[in-house]
Every structure is written in structure tokens, then in C-alpha cells.
Amino acid sequence: MSLPRFQPARYDALLADKVARVSALLAPFDPPAVTVAPSPPEAFRMRAEFRFWHAGDDSFYAMFDPAAPKEPLRVDDFPIACIPIRERMEPLRRALRDHDHLRRKLFQVEFLATTTGEVLVTLAYHRRLDEVWEAAATALAEALDLAIVGRSRGQKVVIGRDWVTEVLTVNGRPCRYRQREQAFTQPNAAVNEAMLEWACAAAAELPGDLLELYCGNGNFTVPLARYFPRVLATELSKVSVRDARHNLADNGIDNAAVVRLSAEEMSSALRGERPFRRLAELPVALEEHDLRTAFVDPPRAGLDPATLASLRRFDHLLYVSCNPLTLAENLAALHGDYRITRFGLFDQFPYTEHMECAVALGRR
Incomplete structure (x- = not known):
């Protein structure tokens, strides 16, 4: 994570600049009037990652400015x-600074939190973790009301x-x-809710069953399943597939199935290859x-040519993108x-x- 230039007093102006820039990029494709979902100007990130820097007897969280990448910023x-x-x-x-066994060779701290107040912390080390570390980490977790994962090369202690x-x-x-x-989740809960509601509003108008590519842990699958007779979702990560299936069951959804396939593999299956x-x-x-609508939320590289070609069989497309440049190319x-x-x-x-951009596409 790079160091953000936190300017809450200028948030509205900064957002307006981004909206203008992305709107101009996509203007050649004649989009309708844009819906803009702003973020809270502060306290919006549900994830944070820091280096843990040691200076003599002190230790502190650190980040790095790309302009001076070797100089830690406390x-x-x-x-x-x-x-x-x-x-x-x-x-x-x-607590980490003052406990020799928790501090020694600790180099990174990651936070994952929820809107309901749960917090999980990952502590990454350049050494193997032993029973002394586990006992100290257990006491720390209880004292601060959080879960802890300790990691070192080839080792994970929960x-x-x-x-x-969430x-x-x-x-x-x-x-x-x-x-x-350490699995992907949307970092901004308030904006994620706005994205999910946008997708649901678009889905409410669409026919047939839904194919979803890159479903992750089911972030969109869970609410979208209410708008289609059936949903077939695909994801390559084994961990994400397991969590997506758990999330569907936990939300009482029985008309959606998650299959561990890449987008390229699913495209091949659709072509009958x-x-x-x-x-x-x-x-x-x-x-x-009856697959007539497709939903895609690809990585920053966008859709590969084979997947893009396979999507042409669908009457309706919902495309969420984290990269306006590759969205424009697609x-x-x-x-x-x-x-x-x-x-x-x-x-x-x-x-x-x-x-983050989203477009709904209908066949001409």
C-alpha cells in the first residue's frame, strides 16, 4: 500500500477530477449519465498493511513514499x-514492542476488519514461530479482542x-x-455496498440465468442470486471458492453454484471445446x-481475448472494473x-x- 495523500477538505474536488477524467476516457462509447458513489472522506478502509520498523528499543508502523522508497515514514x-x-x-x-518474543524479526503487520467491529491481525516474521510465540500471541489476542495469524516462510499459526x-x-x-x-476483499465497505446496490438495480431488469466470472468469495454472487432463476459462478482460487460456497449457504441461497474454473476455462466450456x-x-x-446475462469483475489486466469473444453470446453484460484503461480497451x-x-x-x-467503474451493456 502506498502512502495516501490524505486531504479530507479537498475530497469533493479530488473526486470531481477523477470523475471527469474517467468520464472523458469512456465518452467515445456513449454512456448514459453517470451515477457516482462517493466514499466517506475518512475511516473508510477495512484493510491496512504496514511494515513494522525497528529502531533501537523502539518499534513502529511504517510506510514508504515512492519518491523516497528507502526512508521509512512513521x-x-x-x-x-x-x-x-x-x-x-x-x-x-x-504490546509488540515491549514483548521480546513477539517483536523479534517481525517485519510486517496487516489488519482486516469488519463493519461489525471484528479485527484480524497478521504478523509476518523472518523466523520460525514456536510455542513461546504462540502462548504470547494467544494472550495478546485475548487482551486486545482480535484474532491473530502468525506467518513465516512455510508456516502459518492461527x-x-x-x-x-462481514x-x-x-x-x-x-x-x-x-x-x-490475505484473500482479496473490497477494501471500502461503504462503497462496496453502493456497488452491490448498483449491480442489483441493473440485474433486476435482465432475463435468463446468470454466469459470473471472477466471483471471488461471492461478494456480488450473494445479492445477485435473488434476481435470477439460477447463477453459475466461477473462480480459480481454491480458498475463494470454499468461502464463496460457505457464504451462499450462510445467506440461505440455494439457486447458485460455484465452480473452480478460470475465465479462460469457462470460455472453452461454453464453446464446447x-x-x-x-x-x-x-x-x-x-x-x-439459460445463460443470457454475464457478470464479470476481472483483475486490472481486464478480459483476455478468448473470454471477451465468448461473452458475445450473451444478450446482457455487467462489467465491474478496477482499471478504467483496460475497461476502455474491452x-x-x-x-x-x-x-x-x-x-x-x-x-x-x-x-x-x-x-472503480461499472457498466451495464445490452445488445444493439
Whole structure:
């Protein structure tokens, strides 16, 4: 995580600049009026990662400015982090500093929190963790009301659990999510809720069953499943597939299935190029799905050519992007066959250049 330039007094102006820049980038594709979801100007991040720096008898959280990458910048407070993280930062720092066994060769601290106040901390070391460390970490977890995961090369020690349960409210409904340590989750809970509601509003108008690629832990799958007869979701990460299945069950959703396939593999299956044994595990066969809508939330590289080509079989596309540049490249390929019917911008990362985008596409 790079050091953000925290300027809450300028938040509205900074957001307006980003909206203007991304709107201009996508203007050639004739989007409708944009819906903009701002972030809270502070206390919005549910994740934070710091180096843990040692200077004599003192130890502190540190970040690095890209302009001076070898000079640690001490972080005593992190105002963009959510309150549960900020409340624990200093007590945790003191406890780690003052306990020789917890401090020794500790080089990184990661926080993962929820809107309901749960906090999980990952402590990364350049040494093997032993029973003395585990006993000290257990006492620390109890004292600060958090879960702890200790990591070193080839070793993971869990104190309590290695996940938190997030509860997001989407159109008045609570959605429960198991979010795993070091797995991807959306960092800004308030903006994530706005993204989920945007996706639900778009989905309410769409026919047939849904194919979702890059489903992660089911962040979008859980609320979107209410709008389709069936949902077939794919994800490559084994951990995320396991958590997505847990999250569907935890939310009482029985019309969605998650399969461990890459987007490229799913595209191959849709073209009938090869069978996949994992698809045979579906409660309803692939060919019995009425797949007319696709939802994609790809990584920053965007959609590969094969996946992009396979999506042309769908009448409707919902595309959430963390990279406007690759979104524009993909839209250029789709623009002749599809028109943008909805356009949303979501400020997941205030005080940075990043902007989350979403478009709904319908066949011309």
C-alpha cells in the first residue's frame, strides 16, 4: 500500500477530477449519465498493511513514499482506516514492542476488519514461530479482542481463526461474508455496498440465468442470486471458492453454484471445446442453464481475448472494473455489438488515482 495523500477538505474536488477524467476516457462509447458513489472522506478502509520498523528499543508502523522508497515514514495514526483498526493500532504496537518474543524479526503487520467491529491481525516474521510465540500471541489476542495469524516462510499459526465475518446491507437486506486473511476483499465497505446496490438495480431488469466470472468469495454472487432463476459462478482460487460456497449457504441461497474454473476455462466450456470434470459436479448441467446475462469483475489486466469473444453470446453484460484503461480497451472491442445502458463510478480508493467503474451493456 502506498502512502495516501490524505486531504479530507479537498475530497469533493479530488473526486470531481477523477470523475471527469474517467468520464472523458469512456465518452467515445456513449454512456448514459453517470451515477457516482462517493466514499466517506475518512475511516473508510477495512484493510491496512504496514511494515513494522525497528529502531533501537523502539518499534513502529511504517510506510514508504515512492519518491523516497528507502526512508521509512512513521505511522502513529492512519485516518483512512476504519475505527476498529485505528483503536487497536497503538495498543498493538506497544504490546509488540515491549514483548521480546513477539517483536523479534517481525517485519510486517496487516489488519482486516469488519463493519461489525471484528479485527484480524497478521504478523509476518523472518523466523520460525514456536510455542513461546504462540502462548504470547494467544494472550495478546485475548487482551486486545482480535484474532491473530502468525506467518513465516512455510508456516502459518492461527490464533482464534483466520477469517472475519462481514455484514453488508444491500437494499435493506443483510449479506454475510466470510472474509479470509490475505484473500482479496473490497477494501471500502461503504462503497462496496453502493456497488452491490448498483449491480442489483441493473440485474433486476435482465432475463435468463446468470454466469459470473471472477466471483471471488461471492461478494456480488450473494445479492445477485435473488434476481435470477439460477447463477453459475466461477473462480480459480481454491480458498475463494470454499468461502464463496460457505457464504451462499450462510445467506440461505440455494439457486447458485460455484465452480473452480478460470475465465479462460469457462470460455472453452461454453464453446464446447472440452469437458471439465468440475462442471459435472453442478446440480444442474451446464447445457440446462439459460445463460443470457454475464457478470464479470476481472483483475486490472481486464478480459483476455478468448473470454471477451465468448461473452458475445450473451444478450446482457455487467462489467465491474478496477482499471478504467483496460475497461476502455474491452469496450472498444464490444462497442459495435453492445450499447452502455448504465454507468457507475465508485470511489473505492480516495486520495489515489484509482477509480472503480461499472457498466451495464445490452445488445444493439
